[in-house]
Amino acid sequence: MTTLKGPGKPKTYDGSGLRIGIVHARWNATIIDALLDGTKKALADAGVQEKNIVIQSVPGSYELPYAVKQLYSASQVQSSSTGVVGAAADLLGSASDLTQLNVSTPKDAALNSPFDAIIAIGVLIKGETMHFEYIADAVSHGLMRVQLEGNAPVIFGLLTLLDEQQGLHRAGIAGPEKNQGHNHGLDWGYAAVELGVKRKGWV
Ligand code: DLZ
DSSP, rough: OSSSSSOOOOOOOOTTTTOEEEEEESSSSSHHHHHHHHHHHHHHTTTTOOGGEEEEEEESSGGHHHHHHHHHHHHHHHHHOHHHHHHHHHTOHHHHTTTTTOOOOOOHHHHHSSSEEEEEEEEEESSSSSSSHHHHHHHHHHHHHHHHHHOOEEEEEEEEEEEEEHHHBBBBBEEEOOOOOOOOOHHHHHHHHHHHHHHHOOO
């Protein structure tokens, strides 16, 4: 049965030449972990090499736009000894992860970013105060701003939930009437590959 919701059956895009950044929040860890697994599964399915995936975490969703911007900032900084990857590592303090990336080809250098797409993952659950609304609004606008002002697509992996149950359902862990739900991380992984491939074509 076809469904109206969701991006539809993913087309096959070859992600074997892409470099993907993932930044995830650590709040609501059970749901985050499942979404991260789904994202990585889709990236692997599309051929993205593990060595070309960099994963960073931040405490909460509010920190996501800044962390994504830091990944972008790496493209503005040129380091003669280590190149953009080394610069990214300096900014993020994780040289061991980033120096594994294979980003030094002239074609990639012309694109002026160490990543072809960045996926931001967070899980916001509504509480009793207005905290949720402020964070959701700030993060949504922050990620869009970073994306439009930067030079690589940002995939919006922020779930804004009324309760934990909704998150379990959207992470494919549990749902009503034995329906396990659908892991939205899969959609984000495929979206990153599609946008990463198209970005190369658009430049
Ligand atoms: C403070 C807070 C609250 C109440 N709820 C969440 C949440 O549901 N999901 C999430 O990712 N982060 C939450 N945070 C933490 C904020 O995003 C942020 O990390 C802190 O306010 C510190 O800046």
